Amino acid sequence: MPDRAKGRLTFIVGGARSGKSAHAETLVTASPSPWTYIATAQAYDDEMRERIALHRSRRGEGWVTVDAPLDLTGAIEALPDHQPVLIDCLTLWLTNHMLADHDIEAECRRLSDVLSRPRGPWFVVSNEVGLGIVPDNALARRFRDAAGRLNQQVAAVADSVLMMVAGLPLKVK
Numbered sequence: 383m384p385d386r387a388k389g390r391l392t393f394i395v396g397g398a399r400s401g402k403s404a405h406a407e408t409l410v411t412a413s414p415s416p417w418t419y420i421a422t423a424q425a426y427d428d429e430m431r432e433r434i435a436l437h438r439s440r441r442g443e444g445w446v447t448v449d450a451p452l453d454l455t456g457a458i459e460a461l462p463d464h465q466p467v468l469i470d471c472l473t474l475w476l477t478n479h480m481l482a483d484h485d486i487e488a489e490c491r492r493l494s495d496v497l498s499r500p501r502g503p504w505f506v507v508s509n510e511v512g513l514g515i516v517p518d519n520a521l522a523r524r525f526r527d528a529a530g531r532l533n534q535q536v537a538a539v540a541d542s543v544l545m546m547v548a549g550l551p552l553k554v555k
Contacts (some may be wrong), residue, residue: 389464389500393536393555395510396546403437405544405551406468406505413466413503415444420458420467422475424451437470451478455492463501472508472536473529480525490532498539508533510545 392409396402410417419441425431438447450457454475461467472493479489497506512530517523537543543555 389502389504390541391497391500391536391539392503392505393533393540393543394505394507394546394551395533395537395543397510397513400546401549402507402509402546403468403470404440405546405549406470406507407440410466410468410503410505411444416465417445418461418465418467419445419447420450420454420469421447422451422454422469422471422478424474424478451475452482452484455489455496458493458496458504461501465502467502467504468507469504470507472506472532473511476529476532477525480521480528486528490528490535494532494535494539497536500541506536506540508536 392406394402394406394409421434421437423430423434425434441447448457451474454469458467458469475493476486476490479486497504509529510533511526517526537555540555542553544551545554546552
């Protein structure tokens with residue numbers, strides 16, 4: 383259970399293009415700046431470069447960006463106390479670890495452990511990927527299952543959980 387005297391963890395989950403990141407940015411900026419944006423994306427192609435540019439264009443003055451495609455736990459641990467933080471997103475981080483053939487269960491345990499001790503207002507974004515059809519290949523099924531387990535771990539330690547649907551936040555916890 384998070385130490386509420388030191389911080390709060392808000393977990394924001396939803397489908398692709400559901401408004402997760404934009405809503406999280408609004409929540410973070412309700413706290414005084416500076417705000418830290420921990421980005422897990424890697425720009426491997428033009429489409430991803432455009433997505434990253436779109437996210438950056440929405441953020442104005444007061445944001446500090448930390449790139450953490452793999453060492454998300456280390457980036458979180460290095461944060462100063464009381465720092466408002468947006469971590470975006472866990473499913474990209476999970477993908478990075480899966481493609482690097484890392485021990486997914488160990489990495490997810492490390493991450494959920496550090497997230498269970500928020501030292502400021504922390505907002506974590508992730509995709510809900512388990513609402514559709516069963517994927518037709520083993521890698522996609524493994525990813526869907528790992529993402530579902532990771533989302534459950536983070537939701538369990540979060541103070542609040544929001545599900546984004548069509549740009550609208552629904553309070554789950």
